[in-house]
Amino acid sequence: MELVILIVVIAVVLVGMVGLVAGTALRSRSRRGGSRDADRPDAGAAPSARSGVATPTIPPTSPQTGAAPPGRSGLPGETADSPAGLVGQGGPAPAGAAGTAGADSVPVTGPEIVAPRAPIEVPAPATGRMVRLRARLARSQNALGRGLLALLSGDNLDEEAWEDVEATLLVADVGVTATAEMVEALRERTRVLGARTAADARLMLRDELLAQVGTTTDRSLRTSAPDRPAVVLVVGVNGTGKTTTCGKIARLLVADGRSVVLGAADTFRAAAADQLETWGGRVGATTVRGAEGADPASVAFEAVKRGIDDGADTVLVDTAGRLHTKVGLMDELTKIKRVVGKQSPVDEVLLVLDSTTGQNALVQARVFTEAVDITGVVLTKLDGTAKGGIVIAVQRELGVPVKLIGLGEGPDDLAPFEPEAFVDALLGEPA
Numbered sequence: 001m002e003l004v005i006l007i008v009v010i011a012v013v014l015v016g017m018v019g020l021v022a023g024t025a026l027r028s029r030s031r032r033g034g035s036r037d038a039d040r041p042d043a044g045a046a047p048s049a050r051s052g053v054a055t056p057t058i059p060p061t062s063p064q065t066g067a068a069p070p071g072r073s074g075l076p077g078e079t080a081d082s083p084a085g086l087v088g089q090g091g092p093a094p095a096g097a098a099g100t101a102g103a104d105s106v107p108v109t110g111p112e113i114v115a116p117r118a119p120i121e122v123p124a125p126a127t128g129r130m131v132r133l134r135a136r137l138a139r140s141q142n143a144l145g146r147g148l149l150a151l152l153s154g155d156n157l158d159e160e161a162w163e164d165v166e167a168t169l170l171v172a173d174v175g176v177t178a179t180a181e182m183v184e185a186l187r188e189r190t191r192v193l194g195a196r197t198a199a200d201a202r203l204m205l206r207d208e209l210l211a212q213v214g215t216t217t218d219r220s221l222r223t224s225a226p227d228r229p230a231v232v233l234v235v236g237v238n239g240t241g242k243t244t245t246c247g248k249i250a251r252l253l254v255a256d257g258r259s260v261v262l263g264a265a266d267t268f269r270a271a272a273a274d275q276l277e278t279w280g281g282r283v284g285a286t287t288v289r290g291a292e293g294a295d296p297a298s299v300a301f302e303a304v305k306r307g308i309d310d311g312a313d314t315v316l317v318d319t320a321g322r323l324h325t326k327v328g329l330m331d332e333l334t335k336i337k338r339v340v341g342k343q344s345p346v347d348e349v350l351l352v353l354d355s356t357t358g359q360n361a362l363v364q365a366r367v368f369t370e371a372v373d374i375t376g377v378v379l380t381k382l383d384g385t386a387k388g389g390i391v392i393a394v395q396r397e398l399g400v401p402v403k404l405i406g407l408g409e410g411p412d413d414l415a416p417f418e419p420e421a422f423v424d425a426l427l428g429e430p431a
């Protein structure tokens with residue numbers, strides 16, 4: 001009898017366990033299947049980006065709603081040319097047709113598009129910015145300009161004085177070759193000139209500095225293209241001011257009457273996307289962002305697609321560009337360029353360098369130029385260093401012009417680089 005009862009109890013327990021396991025499996029399957037359903041609550045955010053629907057989706061509360069889950073870039077199905085399933089198998093998807101990709105290659109959720117919210121600010125115009133910010137530059141660069149002027153205006157320019165001229169230029173990060181050239185040219189001119197007044201010395205120094213900085217270089221930003229948005233990639237090491245610079249460039253463009261889409265392809269740090277979104281919102285620019293850890297190339301791709309769909313003038317893409325390894329950096333940047341290139345050429349690649357890091361900025365510049373074709377340099381934080389000579393050194397090193405300079409943390413503290421205004425600021429007002 002006891003044996004019968006024991007058998008019955010065991011049978012009941014077994015049936016219960018089987019039921020429990022089956023129920024769990026069914027629930028998890030329905031959850032997985034449900035995430036592909038079009039009528040799930042958050043489905044509106046991602047398809048709006050993929051289906052070519054022009055109206056941006058604004059997440060009700062969380063900025064991450066509808067964003068791709070972290071780590072999608074590591075999905076086994078992804079190929080170098082098919083970022084996180086955004087592009088269908090068998091080649092690039094034309095603008096507006098990405099939603100036609102096979103079901104398996106369509107991500108469960110995609111980059112999120114955040115439309116700006118009012119009130120929109122009116123940024124300061126680009127013209128005259130450098131003159132307005134000149135005082136800030138003059139304050140930080142006093143050592144270079146005044147030091148050189150004092151030395152060159154002296155009656156007795158002996159060898160020791162020339163060594164001081166050389167040292168002043170080197171300390172200001174002008175670089176060894178440019179310094180040697182400048183000293184040689186200045187020596188020659190003082191020999192010819194003989195006795196000099198302070199005004200003579202100033203003129204002479206101004207000429208030589210301008211010759212080094214370059215007055216005929218094309219420094220215009222390639223931010224417009226016929227019949228499509230111009231695409232600008234912003235690259236650089238973290239902390240140099242990349243995201244801030246993207247936001248400031250957006251303001252410059254908006255001030256010029258252009259429409260801008262921002263791509264938050266720095267998916268390494270979620271705060272970077274938040275930061276960019278805030279910048280965009282202030283001037284009415286739409287931001288396309290992905291989840292932390294999402295594939296940067298997919299975000300860049302969607303941003304460009306958004307720009308095309310919206311008929312925007314410029315798409316600005318902020319990248320992470322961490323220097324973990326040179327190969328990793330190269331792979332990431334080349335992939336972004338290649339994937340973006342399926343829809344549009346990249347018109348400008350701006351390298352952001354922190355001028356306070358001196359020689360380190362040059363080392364970074366070298367690494368980045370090996371990874372991607374840089375077309376312009378943005379030198380940030382020139383308000384916080386006396387080493388304005390870095391402008392000369394960077395241009396020599398890269399053979400690429402400085403196009404913009406950052407002169408403070410304020411939203412409009414970025415100016416198109418103007419050689420004359422820059423050199424005049426270095427030298428200060430004539431006595």
Ligand SMILES: Nc1nc2c(ncn2[C@@H]2O[C@H](COP(=O)(O)OP(=O)(O)OP(=O)(O)O)[C@@H](O)[C@H]2O)c(=O)[nH]1
Nearest residue numbers: 238239240241242243244272380381406407408409
């Ligand atoms: N003084 C000064 N500060 C600046 C300038 N440009 C940027 N900054 C500051 O530099 C800091 C870093 O800027 P970010 O834009 O976050 O740098 P990032 O390169 O995007 O960094 P990650 O997002 O970590 O990759 C911020 O505090 C900015 O306000 C500038 O021209 N002058």
